[in-house]
Amino acid sequence: MAMKIGEGKFKENVNNNMEDTFMRGAVAGAQERLRTRRLDAAEELGNWEEWRSHGEEIRKHVLNNLDYYLHELAENLQKRGGHVFFAETAEEATGYIREVVNANGGKKILKAKSMVTEEIGLNGVLENEGCEVIETDLGEYILQLDEHDPPSHIVTPALHKNKEQIRNVFAQKLDYKLTSKPEELALHARETLRQEFLTADIGITGCNFAIAESGSIGLVTNEGNAGLVSDLPKTQIAVMGMERIVPTFEEFEVLVGLLTRSAVGQKLTSYITALSGPREEGDADGPEEFHLVIVDNGRSKILGTEFQSVLQCIRCAACINVCPVYRHIGGHSYNSIYPGPIGAVLTPLLGGYDDFKDLPYASTLCAACTDACPVKIPLHELLHKHRQVIVEKEGRAPISEKLAMKAFGFGAASDPMYAAGSKMAAAMMKPFTKNDRISSGPGPLKAWTEIREFPAPNKERFRDWFKQHEKGGGEQ
Amino acid sequence: MIHQRESFLNNVARQLGRSRNTSMKPERNWQFRPQDKTLTDKTPDELMNVLRDQCQLIHTELIETTSSKLSEILEATVHLYGGGPVSLWKDPRFAEFGLDGLLKETWPSRNVEVNEWDAARGRENIAQAERANIGITFSDITLAESGTVVLFSGAGKGRTVSLLPRNYIALVPKSTIVPRMTQAAQEISRRVQAGETISSCINFITGPSNSADIEMNLVVGVHGPVKAVYIVIGDR
Numbered sequence: 001m002a003m004k005i006g007e008g009k010f011k012e013n014v015n016n017n018m019e020d021t022f023m024r025g026a027v028a029g030a031q032e033r034l035r036t037r038r039l040d041a042a043e044e045l046g047n048w049e050e051w052r053s054h055g056e057e058i059r060k061h062v063l064n065n066l067d068y069y070l071h072e073l074a075e076n077l078q079k080r081g082g083h084v085f086f087a088e089t090a091e092e093a094t095g096y097i098r099e100v101v102n103a104n105g106g107k108k109i110l111k112a113k114s115m116v117t118e119e120i121g122l123n124g125v126l127e128n129e130g131c132e133v134i135e136t137d138l139g140e141y142i143l144q145l146d147e148h149d150p151p152s153h154i155v156t157p158a159l160h161k162n163k164e165q166i167r168n169v170f171a172q173k174l175d176y177k178l179t180s181k182p183e184e185l186a187l188h189a190r191e192t193l194r195q196e197f198l199t200a201d202i203g204i205t206g207c208n209f210a211i212a213e214s215g216s217i218g219l220v221t222n223e224g225n226a227g228l229v230s231d232l233p234k235t236q237i238a239v240m241g242m243e244r245i246v247p248t249f250e251e252f253e254v255l256v257g258l259l260t261r262s263a264v265g266q267k268l269t270s271y272i273t274a275l276s277g278p279r280e281e282g283d284a285d286g287p288e289e290f291h292l293v294i295v296d297n298g299r300s301k302i303l304g305t306e307f308q309s310v311l312q313c314i315r316c317a318a319c320i321n322v323c324p325v326y327r328h329i330g331g332h333s334y335n336s337i338y339p340g341p342i343g344a345v346l347t348p349l350l351g352g353y354d355d356f357k358d359l360p361y362a363s364t365l366c367a368a369c370t371d372a373c374p375v376k377i378p379l380h381e382l383l384h385k386h387r388q389v390i391v392e393k394e395g396r397a398p399i400s401e402k403l404a405m406k407a408f409g410f411g412a413a414s415d416p417m418y419a420a421g422s423k424m425a426a427a428m429m430k431p432f433t434k435n436d437r438i439s440s441g442p443g444p445l446k447a448w449t450e451i452r453e454f455p456a457p458n459k460e461r462f463r464d465w466f467k468q469h470e471k472g473g474g475e476q
Numbered sequence: 477m478i479h480q481r482e483s484f485l486n487n488v489a490r491q492l493g494r495s496r497n498t499s500m501k502p503e504r505n506w507q508f509r510p511q512d513k514t515l516t517d518k519t520p521d522e523l524m525n526v527l528r529d530q531c532q533l534i535h536t537e538l539i540e541t542t543s544s545k546l547s548e549i550l551e552a553t554v555h556l557y558g559g560g561p562v563s564l565w566k567d568p569r570f571a572e573f574g575l576d577g578l579l580k581e582t583w584p585s586r587n588v589e590v591n592e593w594d595a596a597r598g599r600e601n602i603a604q605a606e607r608a609n610i611g612i613t614f615s616d617i618t619l620a621e622s623g624t625v626v627l628f629s630g631a632g633k634g635r636t637v638s639l640l641p642r643n644y645i646a647l648v649p650k651s652t653i654v655p656r657m658t659q660a661a662q663e664i665s666r667r668v669q670a671g672e673t674i675s676s677c678i679n680f681i682t683g684p685s686n687s688a689d690i691e692m693n694l695v696v697g698v699h700g701p702v703k704a705v706y707i708v709i710g711d712r
Contacts, residue, residue, distance in 0.1 A: 030692050047510045054508035061504060064492065067485045071498040074478045080676070083477045086484035096479070138698055139689035156689055163691050182690040186698055193699065198606065214668045216678075224639055224685040224700030231635045231677070232602065242488075247504060249668070253661035254511065264688075267530070267622035268657065271700065272680035274664075280676045282631035284595045285602055296484065303491035 002090070002121035003351055005150035006335040010358035013333040023152075023160045023330050030159055034321040037265025038372070045261065055258045056376040058251045059312035062243070063303065069212040069245050070294060076215030080277025082290040090120035090297050097122060097204070097237055098129055100291055104235045106131060106202040112219065112226035113137035114206025115154055115315060116241045116295055118337045119350070122204070134196050136225040138189055142166050145173045152331025152339065155263050155317040160330060193225075203229035203287065207240035208314075209255055210292075213248040216276040217292065220256060222269045230275055236287035238275070242294050243311040249274075255314055258374040262316035298350040306385055310345050312375045317342075319369035319379055325362050334359060341369035345382045353394055360386035425457040432456075515621055515655035523620040523653050524708070530623035534683030535696050537705045543712050547578045550645070553705060554588070554610055557643045561589035563601075563608035566632030570614075573647070573709065593634040601634055611641035611701070615648045617663065618706075621656035622682050625706065629677035638681055644701040646681070649712040 006013065017023065042048040062069060074084040087093035101109065109131050111117065123133045135144045139158040143149045146169045151157030158166070163180040170176035170185060174192060178184040205226050207217040217238045219226040230236050246252045252274070260266045279286030302311055320326050320340030331339035336347040336356065344359040360383045363369075369379040390396055432438045433456040489496035518526065524540075531538040541549045554562060562583065564570070570579060583590050591604040605611060613633070615625035625646040629635045638644050654660060657680065667674055685700030696702060 026691065033692060045514070047514070050508050050510040054506065054510055057506055057508060061502065065497070065502040066492070067488045068497050068500070068502055070488070071481065071485060074481055078478055084479065084481070086478075086480040088480075088484060088487070092480075136699065137689070138687045142689070156692070158689055159692075163693075166690060182693040182695050185690055186687060186695040190698055194606075197699075198602075213665065214674055216674075222685070223687050223698040225698075227635065227639050227679065228699055231639065247502075249661040249665040250658075253657045257657065266682075268619075268624055268680060268682045270534075270682050270685055272624075272682075274678040274680075276674060276676050276678075278676065280630075280673075282595045283629065283634075283676065284593065284598055285634050285636050286629065286676055294484070296487075300487050300491045303488065304493050 002124075003119045003337050003347065004335055004355060005337055006332065008335065010333065010335065010362070013335065014329045017330045017333050018328065020160070020330065022162050024328065026159055026162065027330050028327055030153075030156065031321045031327055034264065034317075035372075038262050038318055038321070041261040041265040041267065045257075045267075051254070051258060052374055052376050054254055055314075055374050056312065058246065058254060059314075059375045060309075062245055062247070063308060063311050066243065066245070066303070069247060070242060072212040073210050073215055073245060074294075076213065077277055077290075077292055078215070080215050080290075082215065082277040082292060085291065085293045086296075087293055088296045088300075090295070093120050093239065093293050093295050093297070094122055094125040096293060097239070097291075098125060100235065100237060101126060101129065101131060101202055104202060104289070106235065108196070108200045109133045109202045109204060110196060110200040110229050110233060111135050111140075112203075112205040112221065112229040113140050113157070114204070114239060115337060116206055117204065117239050118151070120239070120295060120297060122239070134193070134200075136193055136197070136223075136229055137221070138186060138223060141189055141193065142169060145169050150332060151337060153317060153320060154315055154338065160332065197228045197232050200229075200233045201235065203233040203236045205229055205236065205238050207238050207244055207292075208259065209252055210240055210245040211247075211249055211252050211274065212245055214274075214276055216274045218252055218256065219271075219273045219275070220259060220269050221271045222264070222266075224271045227271050227273055230273070230287060231285050234287060235289040235291070236275075236278075237291045237293065239293045239295060242296050242299055244314075255375075259314050259316050262314075262318040262372070262374040302349050307345070307349055307382055309377050310342070310349065310382055312377050313342055313346070314375055315342075316374060318372040318374060322368040322372045324364060324366065324368070329362070334362065341379045341383065342377075345379055345386065348386060353390060353396070357390055357394075357396060360390065419463070511656075511658040514658070518620075518655060520650065520653065523655060524650070526620040527618070527623060527653060527708075530621065531683075531706060534623045535686070535704070536623060536683040537703075539705065539707045540710055541707060542710050543573055546573055546647075546707070546709055547575055549707060550575065550612075550647075551578055551582065553645060553707065557703060557705070558609050559588055560610070561591060561604070561608045562610050562612060563591045563605045563637050563641055564593065564612040565614065565634065565637055566592045566594060567614055569647075573649075573712070593632050593637060595631050602636055602640070605634065605636045605640040608641035610643045610645060611637040611639075612645045612647065613638055615646045615652050615706075617654060617660045618648050618652045619656050619660060619680070620653055623706075624657070624680050624682040626660050627679045627681065628675040629679070630675055635677045635679065638679065639700045641701060643703045643705070644681075644684070645705045645707060648706050648708045650708055650710050651712060
């Protein structure tokens with residue numbers, strides 16, 4: 001699986017997913033709970049705006065000094081006996097990882113949830129080498145068992161599945177015979193995966209934040225799977241997006257606290273681990289060999305542009321959890337492992353407008369995402385910027401918008417045309433109007449009114465009202 | 477080994493519109509420092525209250541005792557959670573806190589299997605921890621706000637003692653309690669800046685393992701321990 005998770009057209013995806021009533025209920029419920037928990041956690045902490053501002057200034061500082069901190073990170077990790085590979089492309093990253101796996105005779109590979117390894121399509125590459133690759137995060141494990149169903153949320157990837165569906169997957173793939181109770185399902189996964197942990201050759205993790213001063217990588221989980229993935233196999237490979245770094249443990253602490261509160265409303269998650277290279281002399285667990293792969297894969301092209309602030313992202317999904325569009329269409333509609341507002345900004349930047357030009361339009365620009373972001377990324381402004389770029393530089397606005405604008409341009413260009421058009425509007429829309437609302441409009445209005453109402457044109461035009469008003473006519 | 481760093485960082489600097497900087501440490505002039513005023517005015521007893529309340533939220537049993545009663549309390553707790561096998565760190569603090577008798581006489585005489593982490597035995601330690609019903613470690617630093625025990629790995633201090641056993645008990649000297657992660661981070665950073673080698677694994681553990689991946693239902697005990705207990709030693 002790479003970043004792109006589907007071939008369907010955005011609008012068709014939306015139409016299909018809108019019919020998935022379980023998914024829509026699950027997404028709405030999850031959004032409510034995660035949003036409430038985040039707000040409660042923020043209120044309990046106090047000074048939330050100050051924390052956000054601090055998070056923002058740390059992220060901005062790091063991006064503006066990225067060369068320094070990545071250099072320092074590599075130096076310090078090398079001092080601890082770790083290997084560091086800088087990969088400009090996904091192919092370079094997966095190529096290096098494949099070499100490390102083969103050099104160690106790796107056959108069984110255990111992974112802890114990592115978005116960047118999904119982005120570079122790592123599992124497929126390793127499976128082609130004949131390796132068995134096992135995801136250990138419970139949500140990712142469920143998706144993997146279910147014929148690699150793509151994730152629909154960056155924190156709770158199996159959100160779109162109900163427990164009956166999960167029970168069926170377990171029954172088919174793991175010979176599971178118990179009920180659909182989450183406790184029983186989770187216990188079964190624990191027992192099955194425990195044996196895999198103990199016999200794995202290679203552990204692969206992501207990296208929530210690397211810490212430059214000590215050459216460490218920081219991992220955040222609730223299940224404890226990242227700990228086991230890094231403690232038990234002989235070789236560990238950590239993969240990080242190049243922007244996921246902080247100067248010292250002090251900034252690490254600030255961003256971890258913002259991440260766990262914003263993602264799940266916890267003060268800290270159950271396991272936060274800082275790993276500094278391979279095991280030390282005298283240690284009896286931890287990897288003997290440690291590799292860090294630092295991935296660019298299109299990120300550097302965003303640096304220095306008007307979109308740079310998107311790289312401040314700490315992958316908490318707070319924006320996804322408040323987005324009214326995500327709520328209705330679900331994660332799979334976006335065709336990307338990065339859904340929601342952050343995905344609608346990031347995916348076209350990493351994957352290009354050819355495949356993803358619809359995404360910046362999957363937004364009402366209501367700015368709920370921007371308000372939720374713990375590091376103050378102006379997400380709705382970036383979505384708007386994308387639209388400007390698509391229309392102005394690329395000349396490829398969606399066809400319906402082009403037609404509507406063309407028609408408006410024609411109608412508004414001359415005074416008589418405008419006068420005639422605006423006079424006709426109310427009459428023309430009359431067959432579609434009920435109680436001053438249009439709920440199933442024709443032509444270009446159709447896409448809008450399929451999911452919400454449109455106010456009917458006022459019977460009295462502004463121009464007429466204004467004339468009347470100038471004459472000293474009555475208040476309308 | 478470091479591979480392909482030069483070209484990679486040259487490109488990053490070029491995108492940022494300047495020449496590469498890898499020698500001048502950037503100034504960090506933060507305008508905001510909310511961590512300096514978060515829980516920093518609390519007394520040790522007030523922090524104890526914060527920790528007590530937080531443990532309720534993280535499904536963790538908190539037991540308060542004194543060093544003279546610790547042995548008795550630990551024995552009872554282990555018994556309550558189903559007894560051995562017990563895996564624990566090779567840590568001089570067990571003797572300092574008067575637990576040698578329990579570890580070396582009482583438990584063996586009652587057929588409670590006790591396995592102390594011994595680096596010389598290599599992977600056998602992992603197998604023992606995996607079989608263990610209970611893992612026991614001391615907390616090196618304890619965070620009141622989040623209810624977190626911080627564990628520094630080392631020769632006698634295996635990483636997996638807190639992760640593989642079915643239940644986990646942390647022994648928490650009250651003197652290890654600080655307001656929040658800020659203070660632990662400052663201490664670790666101080667050691668790094670002083671040129672000390674920090675542990676290859678620093679674990680911040682907050683209660684038992686859990687997941688909400690199935691229909692957002694909280695399930696406690698996924699890959700790590702199913703139960704977590706903190707025993708706070710009030711006079712140390």
